[in-house]
Amino acid sequence: MxxxxxxxxxxxxxxxxxxxxxxxxxxxxxxxxxxxxxxxxxxxxxxxxxxxxxxxxxxxxxxxxxxxxxxxxxxxxxxxxxxxxxxxxxxxxxxxxxxxxxxxxxxxxxxxxxxxxxxxxxxxxxxxxxxxxxxxxxxxxxxxxxxxxxxxxxxxxxxxxxxxxxxxxxxxxxxxxxYPRPAEPPRQSDQEKERRPGLAREDSEGPDVFIAVDSPDVLHYPRLNYVPIVLRPWALALVILCCLLMIAGVVFCNVWSKRQQGLWTYDGLGGPRYFVFQFLPQLLAILIIVWMFVVQAAVYRTVPFSMMASECQHDRILHDLPILSRNFVLPDFSHFKHGEALVGVSLFLIWLTNLFAIPLQSCLFQAKYFIIDRQGTWRWTAVQAVGWTLVVVYALLTIALLLLVIRFSRGYTGLIWDPVSLADLIPLIQRSNVLHDFDRSETADAVRDVVTPRRLRLGYWRMSNNAEIFYGIGEKHAPMRNPSLQQPENPREKQPLLTTDSLDLEQQRSLVNEAFERSLYSPFTRYRWTVWFLQDTFVLAWIVTILVLFIAFVAVSFAHRGIERGFLPHLPTLPSANGFSPSNFLFSFIPSLIGTVLFLLWQPIDVYFRAVQPFADLSSPQGRRAEHSILLAYPSLLPLQTTILALSARHYKLAWISFMGLASLSLPVLAGGVFTALYYPSLNEVRITAFMPAFYTLLGFFALYTFSFPIAIWPRRKRYLPHDISTLADLISFMYQSPLLADKVLREPRSKTDLATLLIVSPPGERERPVYGFGIYRGRDGKEHLGIERLRRPGRADMLITTASMK
Incomplete structure (x- = not known):
């Protein structure tokens, strides 16, 4: 002046x-x-x-x-x-x-x-x-x-x-x-665009929008036809073959025992033949059931991407379609709501098999008294009604697998590799034009209620004014709205005249921003959610219920030596001409069905702890390296494989829970074969008795199952999250502003090995290997957000993780 x-x-x-x-x-x-x-x-x-x-x-x-x-x-x-x-x-x-x-x-x-x-x-x-x-x-x-x-x-x-x-x-x-504007690429003539494969002729005038590219040069761009190994036709054909062999075996037993008066001479309680007819059928059944769980997990994590790749007309794929298995005690019909009838029917038929196969196998064979050559003898025979029911069950399972073969033989899933970890989402959303919809969604109680539904596509894209091809999830004919990848709008054009209404609107926005920032640091938001069956009230209910069942089982079994002496069946015992005995059926099918329900009840617990383990590691105040956090792929592993890898990674709680998920199969197997009807000459009556070695083994596994609830399943605070993680939208809400999406070294990896290597090795110019965390970080928009990011990044403040004292 x-x-x-x-x-x-x-x-x-x-x-x-x-x-x-x-x-x-x-x-x-x-x-x-x-x-x-x-x-x-x-x-x-x-x-x-x-x-x-x-x-x-x-x-x-x-x-x-x-x-x-x-x-x-x-x-x-x-x-x-x-x-x-x-x-x-x-x-x-x-x-x-x-x-x-x-x-x-x-x-x-x-x-x-x-x-x-x-x-x-x-x-x-x-x-x-x-x-x-x-x-x-x-x-x-x-x-x-x-x-x-x-x-x-x-x-x-x-x-x-x-x-x-x-x-x-x-x-x-x-x-x-x-922010500097990117240089406008030279425009191509219509003839040049026609010569470029996969590039449709588009007018370069107007806003720069997403244009779908269907068939880029396969020499430079990977094909989007990856199918998980367990869903490939040859792998499903092997399972179908197992089902057909099971059907053939049951049909043979039914026909042979009907024509030849039984299958094999009865050798008494606890003999080798007793094991073959009372326990081996269940063991064969559980092999197929365990593999069905692996198939289910692959279906759940693949179908949402495959639907986006096929450009289906449903706009809530990210919001409502689960990526974690749910088809256990109750059937899951969510795929019917999104037009995936083949997958919905397949999952329902798989659910029927998982629930009833083992109980039916446990009562397939029965000891029956036959008169052969004027001499009476006890022989093992097949129960005709149960055998033909099993044929129907495995025939339905075969149909389910055939439907999956049809569904995944189309050859186009939109995937380059199997999306089994959190890191696999990075190349899918790096350049997405729908990330703005997720603003402040990381602290929302339900992401599906705050994110705008859109019809999305997974595949290759280019911008209307740029010939560069890239890969990811996007909305067709919509502009790039990612502030880190485009020139921000001119604020002169963006700001309206300042009126009373606009002042009120600005005040409301300020209040909303303040509320959002407070929620980031609020423990009530950070530790708000866990899956409903692991909330404190339900965990207590679980513990009380299982303890009561266990105590009642022990009391009934040992009071007055009831199991050793046997007990009256109160039902007819002698088998009919078709081998059916009401008492034997009741004391084989019902205990095995109860054991199957207990086994299926444990599976959602196993699935949850597998899925949440990366977040538990990321919540460590020291952070975790990629191979122990965002690259973990527990939900896609086999049960025993999960246990071994969890032990090697010192995830002891997950290792035990995964082990119990497999060990709980012993409950329906043993419960279905431990009881049988025997004639007591001294008492001149038929009683239900137990094969005591199998009974004590069953009691031991039941005790492990019971005490695993209070010891293992109670989730500690670091396993609590702001909201659910069962859908793609839930996971994207924790990554939409992460600087990981803007890392040049992570831009468009060509393989899973490439991605894993880039996440594990030291970034250019840094000596230490990167560690990752789940906490409050400075996002690409310059504001604070809650989610997944590197714990330390040069030129930025360290991430704030609020679970320093939590276990």
Whole structure:
């Protein structure tokens, strides 16, 4: 500010405007070192049609370095006086070396411009159409300076918008915005686009939008036809073969025992033949059931991607379609709601098999008294009704597997590899144009309620004004809305006039932002969710129920030596002509069915702990390396494989839970064969008795199962999350602002090995291997978010993990 009260702009040795970026609260546009003019400018009075209204800028931060004490006591910027006709003149009188000529607006001095000693005086373009640099008009720079004086008010909405700007003063930035615009690629002719495979002819004019690319060059881009191994036709054909062998075996037993009066001579309770007919059928059944769990897991994690690749018409695939198995005690019909009838029917038939196969196998064979050659003998025979029911069950399972073969033999799933870990989501959403829908979703109670449903596609894309092809999830014909990958919108165009309604809206937004920031640090939000059956109330209910069942079982078994002495069946015992005995069926089918239900009840617990283990590791205050966190793939592993790998990774709770998921199969197997009807000559009656070695083994496994509930399944605090993790939308909400998506080293990996290597090795310029965490980090938008990111990143503050004292 000069003595005459006229605002001034300092100058540096430069002949063009320059932009400096500094992390300061000072207004960039109004900063006194934002630009300068170093040349002598002289002008005569010239009339302009611009009418400038007095503006008052907001006060800048007093922390900017380089301010003099005089300038800090004065307003940052004063006003440019409005006149009916504004004349822009330059002082040309008495210009001497070392003095300053001044740029005048009307009669008011605006900017002193130093004249270096020894330099000749130059004429202005307003004088004689000559410029400081021949052929370059300096009027745009003057206009730019005036425009910059008023820029802050227009951005923030504080200044008045009543200025009348004539057509000969276009508001055009001579200095670009903070983010540089990407260079526009050369446009291709229609003939060139037609020659490029997979590139449809699109008009390059207009907004840059997502264009689907169906068949890019297969030599440079991987084919999107990956199917998990267990869902490939040959793998499913092997399971179908097992089912057909099971059907053939049951049919043989039924037919042979009917024609030949039994299968084999009965050798008494506990003999080798007793094991073959009372326990071996269940053991064969559980092999198929365990493999069905692996198939189910692959179906759940693959179908959502396959549906997006086929461009189905459902818009809630990310929101509602689960990626974790649910088809255990109760059937899951979610795929029917999304038009996947083949998958829905398959899962329902698999559920029927998982629930009833073992109980039916346990009562398939029965000891029956036959008269052969006028001599009576006990022989093992097949129960006809049970055998033909089993044939139907395995025939339905075969149909289910055939439906899966049909579903996944289409050859196009949209996948390059199997998406089994959190890291596999990175290449899928790196360049997605729907991530803006997930704003603040990480703290939402239910992501499905806050994220806009859209019809999405998984595959190759290009932008309408760019021939580069990339891969991921996106919305067709929608623009790139990711702020880290595009030029932000011009704030001058973005800000509306400041009215009472807009003030209220700004206040509401401010309140929403404050509420969101508070929720990030709130323990009530961070530790709000766990799966419903592992909440404290339900865990207590589980423990009480299982303890009561166990105590009742032990009391009934040993009171008055009831198991050793046997007990009355209260039902007919002698087998019919078809081998059916009501008492034997009841005491084989019902105990095995109860054991099957207990086995199926454990499976959701196993699935949950497998899925949440990466988050438990990421919640460690020291973070975890990728191979022990975001690359973990427990939900896709076999039960015994999970146990072994969890032990090697020191995930002892998960190892035990996974082991019990397999060991609990002993309950239906043993319970279905431990009881049988025997004739007691001393009592002259038939009683139900138990094979005691099998009974004690059953009791031991039941005790392990019972006490695993209070010891193992109670989730500690680090396994609690802000919301569910069973859908793709739930997982994306923890990654949509992660700088991992913008890492150049992670851009478009071509294989799973490539991705894993890039996540494990030290980034360029760093010596330490990266560790990852789940906490509060600085997102790509510069704001705080809750989710998955590197624990330490050069140039950024470390992630804040709030579970430092949690186990």
């Amino acid at each position: 000069t003595s005459s009260g006229v605002p001034s702009l300092r100058s540096v040795n430069s002949s063009r405007p320059q932009l400096q970026h500094a992390e300061s609260q000072q207004s960039v546009s109004a900063s006194d070192d934002f630009y300068s003019v170093d040349d002598q400018l002289e002008t005569r009075s010239d009339t302009s049609e611009v009418t400038v209204v007095r503006y008052q800028t907001r006060h800048q931060s007093r922390q900017a370095s380089g301010e003099s004490s005089v300038s800090r006591s004065q307003p940052d910027l004063e006003t440019v006086t409005a006149l009916p006709q504004m004349a822009v003149t330059r002082e040309t009188n008495d210009v001497r070396p070392g003095t300053a000529s001044t740029l005048r607006v009307g009669e008011s001095q605006v900017t002193p411009i130093n004249t270096r000693p020894g330099e000749p005086r130059r004429q202005s373009t307003m004088d004689s159409n000559s410029t400081t640099t021949p052929g370059v008009d300096d009027m745009p720079y003057i206009r730019f300076a005036i425009d910059q004086l008023t820029r802050d008010e227009e951005v923030t909405g504080i200044g008045r918008h009543g200025s009348v700007v004539s057509a000969d003063y276009p508001v055009e930035r001579l200095v670009p915005d903070e």
